[in-house]
Amino acid sequence: MSQSTLLVCALCRFPSGEKERDGVRGGQHLLDQLQAVVETRADLMQTIEIKPVKCIAACDRACVAAFSTAGKQTYIFRDLSPTDSVDDLIRFAEQYRDAEHGRVPHSERPEGLKRSTLAILPPIPIATPALK
């Protein structure tokens, strides 16, 4: 099973516009919570790598995270709560890990992520339809 990458913008603000709480950015808070859960789950530790990034250029829709894996679709999520999105992202990580080509239908995504889907990109390399 290939390892998936969950990119999380560490610089995102809290949705309230607060830059930091107790010196921690909203994105970093989300990262810390995700990492703490993954470290308690051997199955996730082997299949999901959480990587902080510095801005995904969706700053006005913080927090922002993306799932990406070679050969699978890439999902970009926005408007994630730094305090309440962890369970949904972990559930999606399991679905994404288990889905062929990473395809998780909208109807099956965690409720909190359905309205947060910013973009879905095709797997790389992109299959080009045959031309007649």
Ligand code: FES
């Ligand atoms: S600061 Fe997070 S997307 Fe730009």
